[in-house]
Amino acid sequence: xxxxxxxxxxxxxxxxxxxxxxxxxxxxxxxxxxxxxxxxxxxxxxxxxxxxxxxxxxxxxxxxxxxxxxxxxxxxxxxxxxxxxxxxxxxxxxxxxxxxxxxxxxxxxxxxxxxxxxxxxxxxxxxxxxxxxxxxxxxxxxxxxxxxxxxxxxxxxxxxxxxxxxxxxxxxxxxxxxxxxxxxxxxxxxxxxxxxxxxxxxxxxxxxxxxxxxxxxxxxxxxxxxxxxxxxxxxxxxxxxxxxxxxxxxxxxxxxxxxxxxxxxxxxxxxxxxxxxxxxxxxxxxxxxxxxxxxxxxxxxxxxxxxxxxxxxxxxxxxxxxxxxxxxxxxxxxxxxxxxxxxxxxxxxxxxxxxxxxxxxxxxxxxxxxxxxxxxxxxxxxxxxxxxxxxxxxxxxxxxx
Amino acid sequence: xxxxxxxxxxxxxxxxxxxxxxxxxxxxxxxxxxxxxxxxxxxxxxxxxxxxxxxxxxxxxxxxxxxxxxxxxxxxxxxxxxxxxxxxxxxxxxxxxxxxxxxxxxxxxxxxxxxxxxxxxxxxxxxxxxxxxxxxxxxxxxxxxxxxxxxxxxxxxxxxxxxxxxxxxxxxxxxxxxxxxxxxxxxxxxxxxxxxxxxxxxxxxxxxxxxxxxxxxxxxxxxxxxxxxxxxxxxxxxxxxxxxxxxxxxxxxxxxxxxxxxxxxxxxxxxxxxxxxxxxxxxxxxxxxxxxxxxxxxxxxxxxxxxxxxxxxxxxxxxxxxxxxxxxxxxxxxxxxxxxxxxxxxxxxxxxxxxxxxxxxxxxxxxxxxxxxxxxxxxxxxxxxxxxxxxxxxxxxxxxx
Numbered sequence: 001x002x003x004x005x006x007x008x009x010x011x012x013x014x015x016x017x018x019x020x021x022x023x024x025x026x027x028x029x030x031x032x033x034x035x036x037x038x039x040x041x042x043x044x045x046x047x048x049x050x051x052x053x054x055x056x057x058x059x060x061x062x063x064x065x066x067x068x069x070x071x072x073x074x075x076x077x078x079x080x081x082x083x084x085x086x087x088x089x090x091x092x093x094x095x096x097x098x099x100x101x102x103x104x105x106x107x108x109x110x111x112x113x114x115x116x117x118x119x120x121x122x123x124x125x126x127x128x129x130x131x132x133x134x135x136x137x138x139x140x141x142x143x144x145x146x147x148x149x150x151x152x153x154x155x156x157x158x159x160x161x162x163x164x165x166x167x168x169x170x171x172x173x174x175x176x177x178x179x180x181x182x183x184x185x186x187x188x189x190x191x192x193x194x195x196x197x198x199x200x201x202x203x204x205x206x207x208x209x210x211x212x213x214x215x216x217x218x219x220x221x222x223x224x225x226x227x228x229x230x231x232x233x234x235x236x237x238x239x240x241x242x243x244x245x246x247x248x249x250x251x252x253x254x255x256x257x258x259x260x261x262x263x264x265x266x267x268x269x270x271x272x273x274x275x276x277x278x279x280x281x282x283x284x285x286x287x288x289x290x291x292x293x294x295x296x297x298x299x300x301x302x303x304x305x306x307x308x309x310x311x312x313x314x315x316x317x318x319x320x321x322x323x324x325x326x327x328x329x330x331x332x333x334x335x336x337x338x339x340x341x342x343x344x345x346x347x348x349x350x351x352x353x354x355x356x357x358x359x360x361x362x363x364x365x366x367x368x369x370x371x372x373x374x375x376x377x378x379x380x381x382x383x384x385x386x387x388x389x390x391x392x393x394x395x396x397x398x399x400x401x
Numbered sequence: 402x403x404x405x406x407x408x409x410x411x412x413x414x415x416x417x418x419x420x421x422x423x424x425x426x427x428x429x430x431x432x433x434x435x436x437x438x439x440x441x442x443x444x445x446x447x448x449x450x451x452x453x454x455x456x457x458x459x460x461x462x463x464x465x466x467x468x469x470x471x472x473x474x475x476x477x478x479x480x481x482x483x484x485x486x487x488x489x490x491x492x493x494x495x496x497x498x499x500x501x502x503x504x505x506x507x508x509x510x511x512x513x514x515x516x517x518x519x520x521x522x523x524x525x526x527x528x529x530x531x532x533x534x535x536x537x538x539x540x541x542x543x544x545x546x547x548x549x550x551x552x553x554x555x556x557x558x559x560x561x562x563x564x565x566x567x568x569x570x571x572x573x574x575x576x577x578x579x580x581x582x583x584x585x586x587x588x589x590x591x592x593x594x595x596x597x598x599x600x601x602x603x604x605x606x607x608x609x610x611x612x613x614x615x616x617x618x619x620x621x622x623x624x625x626x627x628x629x630x631x632x633x634x635x636x637x638x639x640x641x642x643x644x645x646x647x648x649x650x651x652x653x654x655x656x657x658x659x660x661x662x663x664x665x666x667x668x669x670x671x672x673x674x675x676x677x678x679x680x681x682x683x684x685x686x687x688x689x690x691x692x693x694x695x696x697x698x699x700x701x702x703x704x705x706x707x708x709x710x711x712x713x714x715x716x717x718x719x720x721x722x723x724x725x726x727x728x729x730x731x732x733x734x735x736x737x738x739x740x741x742x743x744x745x746x747x748x749x750x751x752x753x754x755x756x757x758x759x760x761x762x763x764x765x766x767x768x769x770x771x772x773x774x775x776x777x778x779x780x781x782x783x784x785x786x787x788x789x790x791x792x793x794x795x796x797x798x799x800x801x802x
Contacts, residue, residue, distance in 0.1 A: 102669055
C-alpha cells in the first residue's frame, strides 16, 4: 500500500481542528464544561415526531423522492418572515433564504464561493473552531482581529483593511460569541457594514445562538444595516430545535444565493425533503417562540450560576466574559499559564474537570492563556462545584508562575 | 449593489451543468425520457415510516442530538457485510465504510481530497453530469476516455496514462452506466486496477445502480480486484430505497476514510443521526434484498419494452446500447444531427417527447449526437408510444442530412 496516496493534495495534510477537542474523562465526579451541544432533555421530541408523520402524510410517497436544491418554498417563506421579525432584516422573501446542511454547510459553501488558495480573510481571535476547519480547506491567509467585550475590535479591523485591501471576506459571530461569549455592539455592527462597503468585502454573520438571549435587549443583526448586499446572515435549527435536523439557513441577496445553489448541487445535490418538510410542519403546528422561551427560562438559571461562580471562585488576575445568552463564558488567565498543558496535566487528572483550551479557537493556535466554558449542559449545582475546582486549580497555578 | 461580489473566485463563474437539464413540457400527451429519479410508487413508504418511529423510540431524545461524523457503527457493520456479500469486496469492516450525504457527497469529498487546481483526471465520455458538476469546483484538467459497450476503452486509458503520467484520479460508473447504460467487463475491471497500480492513481467506482440488475449475471466490483487500496467503491440508497434519505456509502482503506472524515466535518459536521438510524432500523426489520427483487421485477419489464422499442422504431444508422439493468439506454445518431437543437426545435414542440441531449454528459460538451433515455419512469405503453415518436423524428431528421 502506497502511503502517499494523497501526497499531491495539500488540505488533507492539514491536521483536523476538531479531533481530540473534547478530552475523555471517566471519573464519576467529572464535570465537563466542554459541551457545544444543546441540553437534549429540552428537545421537543414528541412534537417533532408528529411533524415527521405529518410530512409523510401530506406528500405520501412523494415525500421520499428527489426534490430541488432549494427545498420547500413554504419553509423558506416562514424563515423569510422570521428574518424580518426577529433579525430585523428588511424585504426578505423566500428567494433570499437558502437552506443548508446545518450552519456548517453555510460556512463551507460561502468559503468555497469566495476563497481561492491564499486569499486574504479576517477572523476574530478567538473564533469558532468549526469555521476554521472549513476555511482551512480553501487555504486562505488569515488576518486575526481581537475580540473585545463588545465584539471584534473595529479599529484593528480598519487598520488591517488599510494594510491589506485585498481582504475579501470577514467571518464574525455577532451574538453570544462562540467561544467568546460576547455580543457585538450596535455601533460596531454599523461600522462593520461601513467598512465592508468601503473596502469591498463580504461579511458572513454567523448567529446560531442569536435567539437564545437570557438577559438584556436584542440588537438588530449586522445584515439589518447592509446596503450593498455584502452581508450574508446565517442561522441554524441546531441550537433552537435539534442538531440532528442538520438544517441551517442563510439570508442573502438573490444573486449570491443562486451562486451558492450551484455549489450545493455539486456538494450534495439538495436539501433532504423529508427533513425540510418535518421542520415546515413543526413550525406550522407549534410556536417556535414558545419553545425558545422555554429554553431560555432554563438556560438563564445556568448562565447566572456561571456568572456567580466566576465572581465567587476565580482568583485575582483571571477574567471571565459576562454573557447575556448563548452557551459560553470565556476565561482569560495569566499569559504564563498554558491552558492546554493545564487541562491535561492538572484539570482532568486531578480536579476531574474539563474545558476547551484557547489554542483551538485561534487561526494560528498561538493563544494559550484562555479557555471556553459551557454552562448550558450542566445544572447550577454542577456549575458551582466545577467552578470551585477550577478556582482552586487556577489559584494554585497562579502561585507557581 | 456591486455586481462583482464574487469576481476574484473562478468556480462560481462556471455555468451550472445541472440547470435546465430537464426541459419543461406541459403537453397532455408528453412523454419524458429524461427522468433520473426512481419510480416513487415502489417506495417502501410504510416500512420507512415505521423505521423512523423505531429510531426515535430506541434512542429517545438522544436521537435528535449531535452524534459523530461517522454515524452509527451498526449501520456501517451492515453495509460492510453487504459490501462483502453483494459487491464481492474482501475483508470489509465498519471502519472501511463511510456514510455520505448521498452518493453526490462521496464524489465531492473524494474530488476535494484529491484535486488541486489544474490536476489531471480521467472521466468517461460520456459520464455522469452530477460528477462533472462536482469536479468542476476543483478545476481539474479532464482527459476523456471513450465508453464502449463493455465499459471504458482501457487501451485508450493506458495510452492517456502513458502520455499524462501525472493523472491522479479516474472516475468510472462501472455498472449500468449513467448515461451510457453499459456495464464494464470483468477483464476491463482487472485492467483498471492493474493500470491504477502501475500509474499510481485513485479510482472512484460509482455504483448507484449496481444492484438493479434485471438480466445477466452480476460481476465483481472493481474494488474486488484492488490490491493497493487505490479503489474507492461508492454506493447509495437513493436508487434502491429512497432519494430523500440523502445517504450514500463508500468503501475504502481506513487511511483514506480518515482523510475524508476531516473533509466531511468541515463540509457539514456529521451524518444526520435520525436518518442513519432510520435506515439502520429499516435494514434490521426488512429485507433489502426482497425490496430490490421487487424493484427489479417491475423495472425489467420497462427495460425490455425499451429494448424492443429501440429495435422496432429506431431507423438505420441509429444505435442504442442494450442495458442489463439500471435506468438508461444511450442512443447515438448521425454526427450531422445535433441532439440539443433537435430536442428544442423538434422533439419537444412537435413530438412532445423529451430526452437529455449528449452534450451535458461530456466534460467539454463537445459531443452532440447522442441522447440519454430513461426507461424506469414510464410504463411499457408509454415507452412504446414515445419511442415510436422518436423513431419518426429521427427518420425525418436523417432524411434532412
